[in-house]
Amino acid sequence: MTNAPLTAFGPDFPFSYEDWITHPAGTGTIPKDALGEPVAIIGAGAAGVIAGFELMKMGLRPVFYESARFGGRLRSKPFEGTNGVIAELGGMRFPVSSKGFYHYLDLTGCETRPFPNPLTPASGSTVIDLEGETHFARTLQDLPPLYRDIAAAYDEALANQAAFPELQAAIKAKDIAAIKSIWDPLVADWDERTFYDFVAHSDAFQKLDFQHREVFGQVGFGTGGWDSDFPNSMLEILRVNLLGLDDEQRYVVGGVEQMLHKLWHTAPDCAHWPQGTTLAQLNGGATRSRATALSRAGDMIRVSDQWGNEDSYAAVLATCQTHLLTTAIDVEEALFAQKIWMALDRTRYMQSAKTFVMVDRPFWNDIDPATGRPLMSMTLTDRHTRGTYFFDNGPDQPSVICLSYSWMTDALKVLPLSDEKRVDLALKALAKIYPGVDIARHIRGAPICVSWEADENFLGAFKGALPGHYRYNRRIYGHFMQDALPDQEKGLFLAGDGVSWTPAWVEGAVQTGLNAVWGIMTHFGGQTSAQNPGPGDLYPERAPVRLPD
Structure with missing residues (x-):
């Protein structure tokens, strides 16, 4: 089993998103009286467009609000006067372990090459x-022996301090019990310790001098230097290593942004909607303008845009950077619990x-x-x-x-x-x-x-969790599980790589977008097939470990 390909399966919440979205039973159904109901999606990036695509397949009507540019941080800017010569300003290298993301790349026929x-x-x-x-x-x-010594020392540090070979083997095998038994104690051990602490105080690097740590920071492993991540929680780095996010990466020929444009115009088989329906058609060919305010309106959530237009929705998905919910968008305070507000505000983004x-x-x-x-x-x-x-x-x-x-x-x-x-x-x-x-x-x-x-x-650019941020991340990641929330907090969902456990990687945006799909489906009274349970069905038994407050 350990010869199975490495995928982004956990480790915090081990769930196979690629299996859920490709299962013949589909991702779920909603009641007949909910078919055609509008759902507001704030942000036309990867999380928003992919979630909207899946919600459309269920028979809901995604209504998109976009503040500036379609694509979010999948931004491919062409050089003037050229055809397909682009600068990838956001995501540009995509590890093959990101199986959920590659499902949509393949669906839209995008070509990739080694980065x-x-x-x-x-x-x-x-x-x-x-x-x-x-x-x-x-x-x-x-390279000189110093570089090989650094690579060997880091491998040794991972093995000795994080049971890395055993944990990665469990992830490959999708052995949930083994993953949880190794990973959950690591969360408690390393949440409040930095990447630099992990390196500098490992037995492997203690045998080496400061120059080795310095060169490790400048050059690093995989894709380059990691000294800018030295202050981050070691858990953030462990996930990157464990899931192969820094290995075997590819780029999208002609720019990754095209995937979202193609998905916008792709007509899948849908419940309720006639054959040939696309997100573009359901949105009149264009997104709405910037969302500027969210407020409660009875059982609905009112969304206001920059031109003063207001519409109410039973469900709203916010995929924007979390800080915009505390700055650019006037969000009624009662829509989130105070502990969620704390987590949103404490999210730390890297330049x-x-x-x-x-x-x-x-x-x-x-x-x-x-x-x-x-x-x-x-x-x-x-x-x-x-x-x-x-x-x-x-x-x-x-x-x-x-x-x-x-x-x-x-x-x-x-x-x-x-x-x-x-x-x-x-x-x-x-x-x-x-x-x-x-x-x-x-x-x-x-x-x-x-x-x-x-x-x-x-x-x-992307979240970079500091020591002590695990609890914040757990709160916003699990917010899609809304059964226990008071009524005034239900119906507003969160997604995006900054909500995920793997910031800076588009797979995190995909996975949290799909979590929100399950949450919105459930909010409308829908359910998954017994043959294909969704993330929320398995969340109670596989949820990320809870640390004491």
Whole structure:
């Protein structure tokens, strides 16, 4: 069984979402008198569109409110004058263990290819530049022993402090009892301890000097440096490792945002709705405007938009960043319990910045006659660019360089700068690593940049739970279970990767969106098939462990 593929099965709530949404019995049914009833969905990102798609299949009528751009943080921005040459400003690499997400990718016919991460065949080669010293490598074995010592030490720390091999084997086997027996005690042990604590005080790293920890933070494992996550709860990092979220990643050819646009126009078999019905048709071809207020109206919830339009719904799904529920949207306080308000407000988002340029061709593949190596390689560095990635669209075709992908303090350094200044700084940093390469000569068009913390609709890129945040996460994750709530708190549901246990990964948005589907179905008096129980049916017996308050 342990040879089974790794999927995002738990560990907090071990439930197979991919099996639920693909089962022949379907995800559930609602009573006849509820067919055609409208449900408001705030946010047309992954969680909202996927939840709306599944609710439409049940016979409900999703009504979308979107504050700015369709797609949320699955944002693929094309370079002007091109066809399919894009900058992935949000999610750009998708681990194959995200089976729920890949179900919708496959459903919409999107093509994926291996992401050019460091030391992978997809990148071809990697350059690591730290403290002015540069190393060229194609595999880990090409790097100095220090790097292999770091990789071995981290594996040892995971095995000794988190029973990692046994726990990952249980996840692969979908052995719920084994997962809970190992994971639940880890929650109590590591909720209030940081990632850095896990590394620095492990026996494995205690045998090594500070430089090893420093290089581990700068270069990390899998996709790059992890020092920006050092203050985070170790539970957040363990989930990434356990579920293979940092391994075997792929990107979507032509941009991941297209998946949501295709799903918007996909006509599945639906209860109640005639053949050929799509989310686009049910919404008149476009979403409504920004939701500005939520309030109770008897048994209904009233949604107001920015133009003063008001409509009432039996159920509302909010998929926006949680901070918007305490800032941009005027939410009646009685709609959530105070402990939920505390959890929403304490959610901590991390900063992230990207700088992209389009170039005339993939010139980095040219061979330097002096070294016999490519002119440039996927680059990890302690300079402010941090990570540089190359996207090859074919010989002599316009291609893309992500000059810089950075987080937290490194992202804040460029926050006030113009796009042109960001490119200039990145080129100067890369010139010190590749002194003979004139990158600017190949740049075409205008750069494309993003700082997610500067976007009023996001206020940050993704959640990064701090020590002590597990209880907050459990409250908002389990909010879709509403039977025990007082009537004034029922009907408003939450979803999105920030509500999930796996922030920054779209699978978390998918899973919480599907939790909300079950909750909304139940709110309308619906139920699942006995042959295909949903997440709420199994939640009481598999729920995330509760820590004492």
